[in-house]
Amino acid sequence: MKKFEKVREDFPLLKRFVYLDSASTSLTPIPVVESMNDYYYNYNANTGRGNYKIAIKATDKLENTRKELAKFINVRDKEIIFTKNTTDSINMVVNGLKFEKTDNVIVSSIEHHSNLIPWLNLKNQGVKVKTAKNNGDYEVNPNDINDLINENTKIIAITHISNVFGSLQDVKEIGKIARENDVLFLIDAAQSVGYIPTNTKDINPDFMAFPAHKGLLGPVGAGALYLKEEIAERLMVKNLGGGTVTNVEGDGFRLESIPYRFEGGTSNISGIIGLGRAIDYINNIKIENIEKYSQKLTDELYQKISSIENIKVYGNPNNIHHTIAFNIKGLNPYDVSKILDETSNICVRSGVHCSIPSVKNVGAESGIVRASIHFYNNLEDIQKLYDALKLISQMV
Numbered sequence: 001m002k003k004f005e006k007v008r009e010d011f012p013l014l015k016r017f018v019y020l021d022s023a024s025t026s027l028t029p030i031p032v033v034e035s036m037n038d039y040y041y042n043y044n045a046n047t048g049r050g051n052y053k054i055a056i057k058a059t060d061k062l063e064n065t066r067k068e069l070a071k072f073i074n075v076r077d078k079e080i081i082f083t084k085n086t087t088d089s090i091n092m093v094v095n096g097l098k099f100e101k102t103d104n105v106i107v108s109s110i111e112h113h114s115n116l117i118p119w120l121n122l123k124n125q126g127v128k129v130k131t132a133k134n135n136g137d138y139e140v141n142p143n144d145i146n147d148l149i150n151e152n153t154k155i156i157a158i159t160h161i162s163n164v165f166g167s168l169q170d171v172k173e174i175g176k177i178a179r180e181n182d183v184l185f186l187i188d189a190a191q192s193v194g195y196i197p198t199n200t201k202d203i204n205p206d207f208m209a210f211p212a213h214k215g216l217l218g219p220v221g222a223g224a225l226y227l228k229e230e231i232a233e234r235l236m237v238k239n240l241g242g243g244t245v246t247n248v249e250g251d252g253f254r255l256e257s258i259p260y261r262f263e264g265g266t267s268n269i270s271g272i273i274g275l276g277r278a279i280d281y282i283n284n285i286k287i288e289n290i291e292k293y294s295q296k297l298t299d300e301l302y303q304k305i306s307s308i309e310n311i312k313v314y315g316n317p318n319n320i321h322h323t324i325a326f327n328i329k330g331l332n333p334y335d336v337s338k339i340l341d342e343t344s345n346i347c348v349r350s351g352v353h354c355s356i357p358s359v360k361n362v363g364a365e366s367g368i369v370r371a372s373i374h375f376y377n378n379l380e381d382i383q384k385l386y387d388a389l390k391l392i393s394q395m396v
């Protein structure tokens with residue numbers, strides 16, 4: 001507990017704001033910002049190209065992040081492809097796979113648009129998207145996915161933790177179903193990596209997409225795709241150019257090995273170095289402690305908010321992770337978040353949360369208010385939100 005109070009010093013914004021919007025982007029700790037400055041001040045060279053000292057140092061640092069990230073999620077180093085963000089990672093898969101007109105894809109009814117719109121766009125190629133419904137608690141039942149599979153199913157693409165309701169999906173079971181049916185499996189892990197321990201080997205997906213800037217406390221503009229080595233040849237490279245080939249002869253070329261064939265052009269070097277520092281930071285605290293403490297805060301947040309008359313909290317209290325969705329009856333969610341900001345410097349998000357199907361599920365036409373935490377929050381933050389919401393709810 002004391003340890004967690006101490007970390008707050010690394011997040012200067014917490015002195016001015018009650019920040020409860022980490023599901024959008026988390027705050028970046030000072031050591032991570034410093035590591036990126038250090039790159040610009042001291043070894044600001046490109047990676048994988050020059051053989052002078054600072055170029056070698058930049059390359060080593062970038063590759064070190066790859067190693068650390070691979071270890072963090074328990075995969076092989078070469079299975080980590082650096083991208084811009086989760087959306088970029090998912091699009092790399094959607095656009096890299098070859099589809100037949102008869103193929104279908106399975107998603108769920110609680111997907112973020114980043115794991116929905118790219119798949120829906122495949123309808124131009126004749127591909128059908130099937131949607132697994134959720135139970136009333138915004139959880140996807142693996143059996144419902146199983147029921148949707150047929151001989152033309154190419155891939156199952158499912159969120160790990162819902163960005164609206166915080167519900168955790170049984171990805172291990174879904175992965176098992178995918179393998180039994182010889183179907184590819186992608187996990188949108190934007191809301192799980194860095195929040196809960198992720199043993200990718202154990203879950204065994206083919207692809208997993210996540211950003212640096214949420215659970216992992218890294219900077220914006222960097223992310224990763226885990227790509228299982230065994231299926232790498234099935235993914236076409238769409239971003240060809242510098243760094244992606246080993247030879248060019250006449251009008252042909254030979255592709256680099258993984259991951260480099262997928263990392264065309266200059267990477268977000270400082271961002272990736274910052275991500276490496278962020279992983280160190282998390283390892284220092286230990287992901288198991290982060291999960292435990294965050295769950296304690298989440299449970300407290302749920303208890304407090306749901307005790308207020310006039311507030312409807314969505315989801316199953318036994319399966320809510322770091323993100324709580326609610327509405328005050330009779331008030332527009334945008335007004336709620338605006339009042340929280342204006343009166344109390346409390347930052348929460350309201351609206352459709354890039355997941356219109358999720359919000360439609362709830363039947364809340366004007367959207368939802370969402371409070372989300374990370375381990376740098378504390379019980380005082382939750383009390384402040386509770387006090388402010390109580391006052392607002394009495395305005396109705």
Ligand SMILES: Cc1ncc(COP(=O)(O)O)c(C=O)c1O
Pocket residue numbers: 023024085086087088112114115159161162163188190191210211223
């Ligand atoms: C579940 C989920 N998927 C995808 C995304 C998109 O992430 P990014 O902004 O890193 O592309 C988000 C962002 O909130 C998310 O929560």
